[in-house]
Amino acid sequence: MNAAAAPLLELRHVTQRFSGLVAVSDVGFTLAPGEILGLIGPNGAGKTTLINLISGTIRPIEGEVLLDGKNITRLPAFRRARLGIGRTFQIMQPFPGLSVLDNVAIGALFGHGGGQSQLGKAREQARQSLEFVGLGKFADQRADELGGPGRKRLELAKALAMKPRLLLCDEVMAGLNHVEIEEVIAVIRKVREQGIGILVIEHVIKAIRSLSDRLLVLHHGQKIADGTPGAVLADPAVVQAYLGKKRA
Numbered sequence: 001m002n003a004a005a006a007p008l009l010e011l012r013h014v015t016q017r018f019s020g021l022v023a024v025s026d027v028g029f030t031l032a033p034g035e036i037l038g039l040i041g042p043n044g045a046g047k048t049t050l051i052n053l054i055s056g057t058i059r060p061i062e063g064e065v066l067l068d069g070k071n072i073t074r075l076p077a078f079r080r081a082r083l084g085i086g087r088t089f090q091i092m093q094p095f096p097g098l099s100v101l102d103n104v105a106i107g108a109l110f111g112h113g114g115g116q117s118q119l120g121k122a123r124e125q126a127r128q129s130l131e132f133v134g135l136g137k138f139a140d141q142r143a144d145e146l147g148g149p150g151r152k153r154l155e156l157a158k159a160l161a162m163k164p165r166l167l168l169c170d171e172v173m174a175g176l177n178h179v180e181i182e183e184v185i186a187v188i189r190k191v192r193e194q195g196i197g198i199l200v201i202e203h204v205i206k207a208i209r210s211l212s213d214r215l216l217v218l219h220h221g222q223k224i225a226d227g228t229p230g231a232v233l234a235d236p237a238v239v240q241a242y243l244g245k246k247r248a
């Protein structure tokens with residue numbers, strides 16, 4: 001494919017197994033710059049595994065991951081971060097004892113293009129990310145003193161401080177109330193305005209429907225739907241696999 005015309009992210013026939021269990025099966029899709037792609041599916045459908053395959057914490061048994069048309073399938077996670085892939089983690093593990101600011105500065109030190117080499121500049125970048133997600137006033141607090149909603153924002157700020165071109169969000173709205181969900185949605189929309197492509201895993205259907213340009217549904221590791229939120233959520237196969245069991 002001509003690299004100039006290539007999507008920001010492309011997966012081709014990606015498969016991952018864990019000792020016999022097929023967690024992701026022959027999945028392919030594309031994501032454009034500035035696009036928000038929602039990824040939904042029942043528990044254990046393979047969503048986090050897919051994010052791990054894109055960010056590089058695991059490599060697929062079969063298939064290819066391409067960024068800007070370039071094959072990155074065999075690159076380790078830190079190299080992918082340098083190329084502009086940032087992610088949040090479902091299980092939030094801030095560095096205990098470090099301030100909120102320094103947790104985010106670590107992201108700035110290891111991000112896109114190799115990150116900031118100077119701690120002062122990394123902290124400056126971290127402060128901007130914290131302001132962006134609405135955590136500015138907590139910068140000097142210890143990160144492990146933040147509550148659940150604060151930690152979700154911290155995850156986002158850490159990923160954004162890496163100056164990603166592609167942002168992978170793993171359940172950044174889980175456990176938040178309606179107001180907090182709306183606030184996180186507003187932050188993700190602001191990220192998109194910068195031309196960043198965003199993949200969002202989310203169980204809160206109302207939120208993912210309003211946020212996503214496109215929805216992709218995984219079931220038992222297989223892609224069972226990919227299209228506009230309206231069409232996908234009305235798809236009988238999706239209703240049967242997912243929505244019939246879990247409505248938000």
Ligand SMILES: Nc1ncnc2c1ncn2[C@@H]1O[C@H](COP(=O)(O)OP(=O)(O)OP(=O)(O)O)[C@@H](O)[C@H]1O
Pocket residue numbers: 018021022023041042043044045046047048049050
């Ligand atoms: N490292 C691993 N070793 C063995 N099995 C794994 C591993 N990681 C994931 N799995 C299995 O792969 C399947 C897909 O898991 P995954 O966490 O990707 O699902 P998910 O869609 O993100 O689920 P949830 O919505 O509950 O977070 C599950 O059956 C899970 O138990």
